Amino acid sequence: MREITYAQAINEALRECMREDERIILLGEDIGKYGGIFQVTAGLLDEFGPKRVIDTPISEAGFVGASVGAALTGMRPVVEIMFIDFTTVCMDMIINQMAKMHYMFGGRGTVPMVLRVNIGAGRGAAAQHSQSFHNFFMHIPGLYVVVPSTPYDAKGLMIEAINNDNPVIFVEHKKLYAEKGPVPEESYSIPFGQAEIKREGKDLTIVATSAMTLRSLKAAQEIAGQGIEAEVIDLRTLTPLDKETVLNSVKKTGRLIVADESHKTCGVAAEISAFVAEEAIYYLNSPIVRVCSPDTPVPFSPPLEKAFIPDEQDILTAIRRVMEYS
Amino acid sequence: MKISKDKLISIYSTMVKIRLFEERVSDLYAKGLIPGLAHLYIGEEAIATGVCSDLREDDYITSTHRGHGHVIAKGADLKYMMAELFGRKAGYCKGKGGSMHIADMDIGILGANGIAGGGLPIAVGAALSSKWRGTDQVTVCFFGDGASNNGTFHESLNLASLHKLPVIFVCENNLYGISVSQQMHQPIKDIAIRATSYDMHGDVVDGNDVIAVYEVASRAIRRARAGEGPTLIECKTYRLRGHHEGDPNLGSRYRTKEEIEDWKKKDPIRRLANRLISEKIVTKKKLETLRNQLLKVVEEAVDFANGAEFPPIEELYKDVYVGEDKKK
Numbered sequence A: 001m002r003e004i005t006y007a008q009a010i011n012e013a014l015r016e017c018m019r020e021d022e023r024i025i026l027l028g029e030d031i032g033k034y035g036g037i038f039q040v041t042a043g044l045l046d047e048f049g050p051k052r053v054i055d056t057p058i059s060e061a062g063f064v065g066a067s068v069g070a071a072l073t074g075m076r077p078v079v080e081i082m083f084i085d086f087t088t089v090c091m092d093m094i095i096n097q098m099a100k101m102h103y104m105f106g107g108r109g110t111v112p113m114v115l116r117v118n119i120g121a122g123r124g125a126a127a128q129h130s131q132s133f134h135n136f137f138m139h140i141p142g143l144y145v146v147v148p149s150t151p152y153d154a155k156g157l158m159i160e161a162i163n164n165d166n167p168v169i170f171v172e173h174k175k176l177y178a179e180k181g182p183v184p185e186e187s188y189s190i191p192f193g194q195a196e197i198k199r200e201g202k203d204l205t206i207v208a209t210s211a212m213t214l215r216s217l218k219a220a221q222e223i224a225g226q227g228i229e230a231e232v233i234d235l236r237t238l239t240p241l242d243k244e245t246v247l248n249s250v251k252k253t254g255r256l257i258v259a260d261e262s263h264k265t266c267g268v269a270a271e272i273s274a275f276v277a278e279e280a281i282y283y284l285n286s287p288i289v290r291v292c293s294p295d296t297p298v299p300f301s302p303p304l305e306k307a308f309i310p311d312e313q314d315i316l317t318a319i320r321r322v323m324e325y326s
Numbered sequence B: 001m002k003i004s005k006d007k008l009i010s011i012y013s014t015m016v017k018i019r020l021f022e023e024r025v026s027d028l029y030a031k032g033l034i035p036g037l038a039h040l041y042i043g044e045e046a047i048a049t050g051v052c053s054d055l056r057e058d059d060y061i062t063s064t065h066r067g068h069g070h071v072i073a074k075g076a077d078l079k080y081m082m083a084e085l086f087g088r089k090a091g092y093c094k095g096k097g098g099s100m101h102i103a104d105m106d107i108g109i110l111g112a113n114g115i116a117g118g119g120l121p122i123a124v125g126a127a128l129s130s131k132w133r134g135t136d137q138v139t140v141c142f143f144g145d146g147a148s149n150n151g152t153f154h155e156s157l158n159l160a161s162l163h164k165l166p167v168i169f170v171c172e173n174n175l176y177g178i179s180v181s182q183q184m185h186q187p188i189k190d191i192a193i194r195a196t197s198y199d200m201h202g203d204v205v206d207g208n209d210v211i212a213v214y215e216v217a218s219r220a221i222r223r224a225r226a227g228e229g230p231t232l233i234e235c236k237t238y239r240l241r242g243h244h245e246g247d248p249n250l251g252s253r254y255r256t257k258e259e260i261e262d263w264k265k266k267d268p269i270r271r272l273a274n275r276l277i278s279e280k281i282v283t284k285k286k287l288e289t290l291r292n293q294l295l296k297v298v299e300e301a302v303d304f305a306n307g308a309e310f311p312p313i314e315e316l317y318k319d320v321y322v323g324e325d326k327k328k
Helices: A006-020 A046-047 A059-074 A084-098 A149-162 A209-225 A243-253 A268-283 A302-308 A310-325 B007-028 B045-052 B068-073 B076-086 B118-135 B151-162 B191-197 B210-225 B257-264 B270-280 B284-307 B313-317
Strands: A003-005 A023-029 A053-055 A077-081 A114-119 A144-146 A168-173 A179-184 A196-199 A203-208 A230-234 A235-241 A256-263 A289-292 B061-062 B139-144 B169-173 B201-206 B232-238
Touching: A003 A006, A003 A149, A003 A196, A003 B257, A006 A023, A006 A077, A006 A149, A006 A168, A006 A179, A023 A059, A046 A053, A059 A077, A059 A084, A059 A179, A059 B118, A059 B151, A084 A114, A114 A149, A114 B007, A144 A149, A149 A168, A149 A179, A168 A268, A203 A209, A203 A243, A203 A310, A209 A230, A209 A256, A209 A310, A230 A243, A256 A268, A256 A310, A268 A289, A302 B169, B007 B045, B007 B068, B007 B076, B007 B210, B007 B270, B007 B284, B045 B139, B045 B169, B045 B210, B045 B232, B045 B270, B061 B118, B076 B284, B118 B139, B118 B151, B118 B169, B151 B169, B151 B191, B169 B191, B169 B210, B191 B201, B191 B232, B210 B232, B210 B270, B270 B284
Parallel strands: A023 A053, A023 A077, A077 A114, A114 A168, A144 A168, A203 A230, A203 A256, A256 A289, B061 B139, B139 B169, B169 B232, B201 B232
Antiparallel strands: A003 A179, A144 A235, A196 A230
């Protein structure tokens, strides 16, 4: 199968959907001629024109809110927020409007829209362009939260997100945009709420999200040389959450590491750890270990930023820790 | 502008309908029969009525926390409204939204909104949508003087003017953002002048004169429908009740009794009634009959709400997502 990058895979999903459904429109900052800050919308202005690929003013609350209004009245907007950090200036539109309308109006009205954001440090962009607070959105009922780790998943999940009648937060990762992988040329979708076991193993379970999946796979491969077989589960969507796949794996291995890039306190890993403790604590042979970003802002200086990012070394340390218990 | 006799009577009826509905809400609230919050529109009825009287059923509105008047003027059914205020399953939102979130997509009510300034971008989006879909629907966005200081006001006016969208921004300047007077929250007197910054048409109108509101709004609606872009209309008005039912002494902690009495003399319903009678368009008796008929409609709504069931507990978990009932 041909290989394309994660950014190209999302671009292809957008293009295929836009060809099939003229209600799909794109809005965002610098998504037209510039092609998006990470080139995810490159070439789409040329194919679909300025009526469907709209460069917006720097008015996140304005254009996210406008997308909510457009979605309520028959359109299917896909919105790019340049960095997840910038959702903070339009949080009312996301949390109080987009996420709540269907419920608050008693089922009257739907808001079929996708909000594309990206997470991840590692580009020397410091504290306001490097955050990974996708966990905020997992906390809010009414939103679906998607965290693809591969080009294949990115395309299939984006097509599913666009065709879904609910608001979806589509969480991309800056360090994955250039990663290549096999992607079918035809259209396909991946249902929400289906985690994928990316590597099977009997000794411990690593539940991972987004780029942490790749880092976990590297760590698992390395530790396999020492005779330890780690199972790596990629959640793929945080909401809905595939608890069943996680619980089945934990019941099999008896050890759990959760690897996610949001801050440790009240992060995604905290939630995964909590539900496993609630539902399967007697299957555990060791404490649960979380591998997360520390509870600090993202620093600029390269050695500090490197220390901030949870990586395969941190996962290896966690593996050795859970394996100390028999 | 020549307005037909039927139209004038219909305008009068709508204003009275809003007033009677809310007077009943005030009464029920005082008796503890309505839970939660009620922000009444009493005194401002001319604005929603004047603007919505020239809208079609398929036009859109976005409304505010003080939204009963807007949705009644757009055609909402008092029975389902009252049931919603009572928290009953038969209400517009199955009792899950309450006073601040009444919506009916079938008649273009895109929802009242509990966040000051929250409806502005949504209105812009509805207008973008009708332009994209190639219809001639217009969107009216109601908001208050308080919301005109929110970033969403500026972002929305900019976007609407940039894309020449069919949206009419109707600012109900009732002189107070809750308790803070206009002179304490912004350095200008006429909010409509802010239209200039966005190369948009701006109008100031006496918001207690329903005919004046109707005329200004009709021109803006005509321009919007013809693809000539948005308008900002500022309606000067006053709420005759407190910020919400329960605001002590009609909000006299921050407003003088004299000021409230002065504005009572400008009551928009009495003004129109006097005009209709003095110009011999209708008799006093006819207006009295109309009022009695509407009182009956309001009482029917109260009876309907009282007789309606509360939502079953399972309803808590429904409508979180389309096509999936969230389990506990």
